[in-house]
Amino acid sequence: MRKRKVPKRMCIGCQEMKAKKEFIRVVKTQEEDIFIDPTGKQPGRGAYICPELECFKKAYKSKRLDKALKTAVPEDVYQILEDRLK
Template sequence: MKKKKIPQRMCVGCQEMKSKKEFIRVVKPQEGDITIDPTGKKPGRGAYICPEIDCFKKAYKSKRLDKALKTAVPHQVYQSLEDRLSD
């Protein structure tokens, strides 16, 4: 039997490669607003971040989400991410 391939992604904060399921995905659809994608299946350009506050702080400080999504990320997206991680 073949072993199933596990998709790997890189965190925009700490730059570590991990399994796709370990991350929180932020997605920018072709039309619409940037949102957090809890399922990881919404269409559009995605950026992945570890569910740790340190990774979020690194990504926020250096605007890595903006670079990964190739657009300016609204402050409310950063705020909702921070609220989600501080729980």
């Protein structure tokens, strides 16, 4: 049996490479909608963050989510993400 390649992604908070399934994905669609993608398969530009509150705080403080998605992220998206991590 051949081993399958596990896709790796980088956390925008702690900058660590991990398996894609370990992250929470935030996606920006072509219509400029920004939301949390539970399946990880929605079309659009994605940013990945560890499911840890500390990584979220680092990303929020330095606006890394805004930089990764190349647009200003609304506060309600940050609030939903923070509530999900608590």
